[in-house]
Amino acid sequence: MTLSRRVVLGGGIAAGTTLFVPALAARADDFDKPFTGFAPPSTVLREGTPASVGLDPAPIEAAKGQLLAHQDGPAGGRPMYAGHVGLMAHDGVVVATQTGGYAVRYRTATEELPEADRVPMRRDTIFDLASVSKLFTSIAVVQLIEEGRVQLEAAVADYLPEFASAGKSGVTIRHLLTHTSGFTAWLPLYSRYPDKESRIAAVMNQPLTNQEGTVYRYSDLNLIALGVLVERLRGQSLDEVVSSRLTEPLGMIDTGYNPAARERTAATEYQAVPARGMVRGEVHDENAWSLDGVAGHAGVFSTADDLAVLAQALLNGGTYRGARVLDRKSVALLITNFTEDFPGDDHGLGFELNQTWYMDALSGPRTAGHTGYTGTSLVIDFQSRSFATLLTNRVHPSRSWGSNNPARRDWAGGLGRALPITPRGSHxxxxxxxxxxxxxxxxxxxxxxxxxxxxxxxxxxxxxxxxxxxxxxxxxxxxxxxxxxxxxxxxxxxxxxxxxxxxxxxxxxxxxxxxxxxxxxxxxxxxxxxxxxxxxxxxxxxxxxxxxxxxxxxxxxxxxxxxxxxxxxxxxxxx
CATH class of the missing domain: 2.60.120 (Jelly Rolls)
Incomplete structure (x- = not known):
């Protein structure tokens, strides 16, 4: 592929749904020449430089500097996060990585560890992905749809009869995957109910706040219910399903629930209530923790490199290194906007779409991703065959210290702006x-x-x-x-x-x-x-x-x- 050099001279689908269908790929040199299909299935990630794939390195270098500045924080103020690992890739090439700060910096919510006792961040540090876990559950559901064992427009109660209670018989699989079920956003399952069985029962018995399909409201309950559905139909626990059908085939060796390599994990929050102390190697989300660390909405741990493999597998149309985890039509379902009735809340099956607030210059109708409460994000842009992963421990030592959305935007935006806009002809x-x-x-x-x-x-x-x-x-x-x-x-x-x-x-x-x-x-x-x-x-x-x-x-x-x-x-x- 010949690319121009940029020289800076001055300062079962619902009726009416439009499905993204893969087409023959057009070679995309620049931001203004988007790809129209998936990457070749043989695409395997390799290390390279921005210039090697025609990207402008300046916006990427600027994004690296911004991540470090956010980590240092303003003079006299708190840092945005204790540490971070960022990774960018374009057209099968990892064009940038950035690692800084600490996986463990604090002893308590107010006390720092001595420098000698802190744990530096590494590229292979394992992070609690928080709600990015929802993508893994969603893929597990779409695998069932692909096999014909689940129908997208079927009622959830067809597979989980107890879910029909409290007027939920009309809620479909699609409603849960797109957060249009009408569920309330959250329940304190961990503190209101005594054990795992009663907590799951509470989700199944929870009435709707709004009639299904009438509102978009992001809710953990949607994915908790889907996690139970996956377990029921597979006859396995959710962690076993994700491992055997997704992470193991793709070679994502550092991805899963309840990580064994605790010493490589990034610490999250110091929790006094519940009395967990400094949380490290256990899921941060209290509801997922109360469900033994395995739940449909949270619980997955991973690294930047493992998430890169997942992202590239999706860009390849569901396959990586010869292992196919989804067919191309299933990947198309994941990134089809099913929430056109709720402008601004574009949503595929599990994946958020076109969200400028964290995707920045990579935003678009075929840009898919998700964020996690602990400070994680994944942005996959099918139009440029690019992705940006940013993993931080922004809740370490306290969730009250603020959001890392500016860093998310800077990182994804740096990659988006590195894609050159090239005038037609010599102009x-x-x-x-x-x-x-x-x-x-x-x-x-x-x-x-x-x-x-x-x-x-x-x-x-x-x-x-x-x-x-x-x-x-x-x-x-x-x-x-x-x-x-x-x-x-x-x-x-x-x-x-x-x-x-x-x-x-x-x-x-x-x-x-x-x-x-x-x-x-x-x-x-x-x-x-x-x-x-x-x-x-x-x-x-x-x-x-x-x-x-x-x-x-x-x-x-x-x-x-x-x-x-x-x-x-x-x-x-x-x-």
Whole structure:
């Protein structure tokens, strides 16, 4: 594969569901040329560099620095986490790893260990994945669907008769996998009930808070019930099922429940209630702990390298090193959005989709992943055949110290921004920089004649709804007016008119053709991209900018580059 070099010159499915069906893969060189199918099943991970697969190393190096900064914390403040292990891969190549801090740093919730007694973080440190465990349970359920032993739209009570109690006979397998069952978000099973049997019975007997299918509400109870279903149909415990049908075939030797290698695990929280002390080598989640460490919603421990194998197996369409754990259609089910009625809560079967709040610049309709309460996250982007894993022990020593969402975004976003946006042909391109709460402006002076002029440019935009690109003109540089835009994608029969602003386009990874009419007496033209303080998408790129009047070309971004003034935009040229 020949890639361009980026040179920085300046600053049983429900009716109506659309199923992602694997297609023949198109070779994807850049962010703006997404793959359309799975990776070759023979793809095996190997170590490499960003440059070896055409990635820009600068955003990745920046992400590494950000992880270290979060770990150090602000001056006089608390660190975001005691330690971390991060891994990025693209097109079958591990392009970056980052390890820092400590697997064990604290003795209690307020007391640090002496330096000599701390346990440094290592690449093979084993982490409590917390809710990332839900992906393992979901895969176990989809394996049953693949075998025809479970129907996606069948009632859960068809397989667990006791589940029908308290008005739940209409809840289906799909409802549980997509968090649309109507269950309450959480119950204190560990403290309210005396033993494992009564805790499971409490889930089965729990009434719905809302009618099934009417709300999206993330709930541990959904996956606890599915874990019981897997055990009932397989005649094995959930840990045995996951081991024999998923982790062992894939060679994930450090992944499972109740890890034996306690000395390699990262500590989580110091718990006074219940009186567990510093939790290490046992599941942090109290409900999973009260279920002997094996539950559908939590309990899996793993390493960054083992999760990399799982991610690549899914990118390969369900297989790795000759071991097939799912067929391609089953993987397609996992990443099909079944919650289109709940915008913003896109969800496949177990997998969350298109969640900018932790996927950042990798977000898109075919970006799947999950987070874990202990500070873990996995983001798999099928459009670029990339994934980013970040494992931290952010609850060590206390869950009250805050969230590591900024680190999750920085890590996934660093990989997303490393994928080059390449202009079509040998043209200059301008791209917005990754800045929060900013107002990035690309401006050029004009002298539009009385007859007016036409603006044309190529646009690629991958933004969240609250980050907005505005194309504006002004006669004096003081009063600015939006320019109505005609936006079209090559090969797409749809036509799109816009009021002059563009936002809310996650996953829109292709160049569009933009045309507009500029009024007479226009003296200034600008592209203004405004971001908020929350999350970022990839941003905006513009290329082949031309303003043409009746007398000829007024502005051409390729030949009059020096005429453009940029703040918060960087320029690149295809080489």
């Amino acid at each position: 200059v391109a301008w791209e917005t920089e990754a800045r929060h709460a900013s107002n990035a402006i690309l401006a050029v002076p004009l002298a539009v004649p009385g007859a007016g002029a036409r603006l044309g440019f190529d646009l690629v935009a991958e933004t969240e709804a609250t980050d907005v690109l505005r194309v504006e003109t002004s006669p004096d540089g003081v009063v600015w007016t939006l320019v109505p835009l005609d936006i079209r994608h090559p090969g797409d029969t749809r036509e799109g008119a816009d009021d002059g602003s563009v936002s809310g386009t996650p996953g829109e990874r292709r160049w569009a053709l933009v045309r507009a009419e500029l009024p007479a007496a226009t003296r200034h033209l600008r592209w203004r991209y405004t971001t908020d303080a929350n999350t970022l998408g990839r941003g905006v790129g513009a290329s082949r900018i031309r303003v043409v009047g009746r007398g000829g070309v007024i502005v051409d971004s390729d030949s009059t580059t020096d005429a453009f003034a940029a703040s918060g935009w960087s320029m690149s040229r295809r080489q």
